[in-house]
Amino acid sequence: MELLFLGTGAGMPTKERNVTSIALTMYEERGSFWMFDCGEGTQHQVLKSPLRLSKLEKLFVTHLHGDHIFGLPGLLSSRSNQGGTASLTLYGPPGIKEYIRTSMQLSQSRMNYELNIIEIQEGIVFEDEQVSVSARMLDHRIDSYGYRIEEKPKLGTLLTEKLNGLGIRPGPLFGMLKRGMDVTLEDGTRIIAADVVGPPVPGRTIVILGDTRPSEGSAALAKRADVLVHEATFAQELSDLAKEYYHSTTKEAAQTAVEAEVKALILTHISGRYAQDGAQLLEEEARSLFPNAYVAHDFWSYEIPVKSREEI
Template structure:
């Protein structure tokens, strides 16, 4: 599991930062990648990255401001040309379906894959769940309806303790699979083996929280609680807290407090105003690390592997 940042700027493209798009690389876990937002120029950023558009499976939209969705029609079209023929699902606020449908209709784009669009109710909730992952959405505090997402990897089964089975004279075979599933099996000699006796403790899943644009709010804290990685906007430095509040954005210190108070592992700040470059960007990082030491400032093409935290 790895986060990859295609765009980390705020508002409009800049020379050193494109607008928002984040990839969650789940190739090892499920053979696919998920997008979070798709600002203008995202497909151009992909060309300069290791991201394989044909491997994309889902796209989660936080809100309908242009710097988060203007790259979407082009990305959907390019996916067909780059070999993407598997189903693709978009999740987002009310209005995302009308935007996508109208864009594809007017440009007469033909997609070679099944496209599904799921609009999220205003109160949020669980938007996706299967045997491996659950994705929850909750509304944030921004000028228009905006969501944050909490991606939860479900716990993995513990490892089969093969050495204990070897000591009992039991060699590898179909029996191992049944025991790993926790089943009770009866041997030909009458002995019963309980799977729970031969499987180690479960492996805790990881949690990644990705927030859309927001000023500090209760749902930011709820989505972030205990996350291994929190991706939080930090449009402004601490000196512009008033401006951040006026435009429903956050500062570095506010993002760091959300991380620290929520017991987050790593904070990654993004959606950075173009006014912060060089020493200005370094100062943003210093402000956050003064509150939450494990903080990082994302740049375009920055990647971060999501480790399993020790329990």
Template structure:
């Protein structure tokens, strides 16, 4: 899995940062891509990346401010012309369906693929055999969500050496043993597959936050996450303004990551008042509290 940051700015685009959009690529895990938020010109950013819209399976919208949704109608339309034929589901706050359907209707846009719009009514957003997505409400003056993406634990590795010692050769029988089945060999030896499977590998956890001021709900989303992606619209000395506009500072994002016992923090949604030259000072502020912090820039890729 990889996180690809397509836009890392706050409020309005700047020359150095487009507005918010984050892609989670899962080509090995489910041969698809998920998108979190879709600010204006996201499809243009995608043209400069390795992302294919035909692989886009789900879009998760954190909240309905323009810098997080104004790119949706164009992207949904363009997907029809870029080989997108499989179903696409868009999740987000109440009001999202009206925005999308109205935009498509008044522009006469006809999609060539099934589109499902799910307005969130519960903390469980999506779940299948491989991933579970939950959410919590944040505090931003408008309904805003933080998403927790949990990968299912993976079965442990098969002890091929131990099986070889019993005379079991690689082949179809390995698949049965990997599934924990009991197999009888040609010589009558009974092999219990579960005895040759190593410890399961814990699935990865990713926390992606919408815009928010500090709120207790954040901890449940970020707890023990492998990666926390959190806005840091303002530097530490702008705490009053951050509170007024219901955003977070660098130190507040870092404090959350520390309290959640997360492994890594990536800060994004940086105010246009800060230039690329300010990146190091912003990330250094975070590192005073949470050392394993990085700052996202447009087109930055983080492997998970």
């Protein structure tokens, strides 16, 4: 699992930063990647990255401001021309369905894959045997959501030395025990799966927020997450401006991370006024409250480490 930041700027693109888009790669887990927001020019950013649109499985939109959605029509159209034939599901606030359908219809764009559009509310928006995704409303000028992605615990590893001691060699019985199925040997010995399989490996939790001022929704979503991606449009000295425009400062994002007890904080949606050395100053400001904080830049990646069993 890895976060790849395709666009980290706020409002409009600059020479250093494109507008918002984040990819969550899950190639080992699902053979695909997910995308969060799709600002203008995102498909160009994808072309400069290792990503392939044919592997895009799900796309989550936080809110309907242009710097988060203007790249959608082009990217959805290009996916067809880049070998994307598997179905794609898009999640977003009410209005996203009308925006996509109108854009695609008026431009006479064609897709050779099934596009499912789900307009979300607070609560669980997706769940399967591997992962669940829940959404909460944030505090912005329009409806803006944050997403909490929770990986479910993985099966423990087989205690192979113990199995060898029982005279069981690698083969079909290993697979059955690994899946939690008790087995009976030819001599009538009953092997209980729980006795020969280690404890489950806890899943990871990633939280990605849309634009927001500090809010109850942010804190609730972020609780004890492995990584929190939080906007930090302004430095703390511009806190009045941040409040007026429904954005957050570096220290406000860091304070959320402290209170939520997250492990890592990544700041994005950076105002164009913080060019060159400005990002380092923002990072230092956040680290004064939360040491494990980073300011993302375009094409920067962050690997989410697998938890140890002791972290259950």
